[in-house]
Amino acid sequence: MSEPRARVIPEATVARLAVYLRVLTGLAEGGRSSVSSGELASAAGVNPAGLRKDLSYLGPCGVRGVGYAVPALRERLARALGVEEARSCVLVGMGNLGSALAGYAGFGSRGFSFVGLLDADPARVGEVVGGTAVRPVDDLEDVVAEHGVTIAVVTTPAVVAQQVCDRLVAAGVRSIVNFAPVALVVPAGVDVRQVDLSVELQVLAFLDQQKGVHLVADRETEQVALP
Known part of the structure; x- marks a missing residue:
């Protein structure tokens, strides 16, 4: 008998699951052991019915009248989102925005680690941001290969963003968060999240x-x- 196929989680639901994980992480850090569906839904900005529907993709969760065990639900969400272990990322473009992102300690607590910071400006090379030294952009392929990186953040000027994107994809990166104000063209199988402030x-x-x-x-x- 074949195994049942895993349910495909819609992208919009995945985004909300990430918000639930963030809320649960905050509760866990504050020492909370349980949370009601109403409280979790309110903190995430959704209604309780929507919360329960989203969590149904993970299978049975919580106990009626009791709520959810914070550590257990947090672990299940992290596993579903693929961040139960630290994910290695690279960031290309160490301007003001890139430096701010690289120096933000919150990514580490959410399962992401910048193992490579890259910039084309020789004056930035060697600077240490968030505990990681900036390397020349010429090292991009080496950094991706060294750490098996599949996720990248692009904060370069628009004029070079596509070139950087092409190099990242060729090196094996499959997921890109793009802050450059330009739409990136990528092949099938590569995901791009555009963030235009x-x-x-x-x-x-x-x-x-x-x-x-x-x-x-x-x-x-x-x-x-x-x-």
């Missing part, structure tokens, strides 16, 4: 503007309703 700010600006429009409209409605 300017776009996010523009979205927030639009939403903030809409709040102002609705506020003015509500005030005008109230004035019309006055006797």
Whole structure:
């Protein structure tokens, strides 16, 4: 008899599972041993029904009326997301943003370790950021091979981002987080997550503007309703 096929978890659900893991990590660091579905859902910004549906992809979780055991659920989420052990990553582009990301200690507690920091500027080579020395970008392929890296972060200027991406893919990297303001072209089997901070700010600006429009409209409605 063949084994049952694993359920495919939708990408949107994977993103929420990562948020649950972050919340549970914070609870565990604070000494919590259990959490209710309502509390976990509220901390993650979802409703309890949505939380339970997301966690159903992991199989039976929690006890009705009791909630979830924080250590156990945290371990299951880490295993499902593939971060139960530290994942080696490289970061290319040690400008202000790259340096800030490389120096952020929170990645280590979430299962990610920058084993290679690379930059094209000779003046940056040799600097130590977050405990790792910056190496010349010419060493990219060597660093990827040395550590078996499959995940990379790109924070280079847009004009060189595609070239760096091509080198990463050729070296064996399968997953890229791209902060450069340009869409990267990759072959099938390579995943790219685009993070454009300017776009996010523009979205927030639009939403903030809409709040102002609705506020003015509500005030005008109230004035019309006055006797």
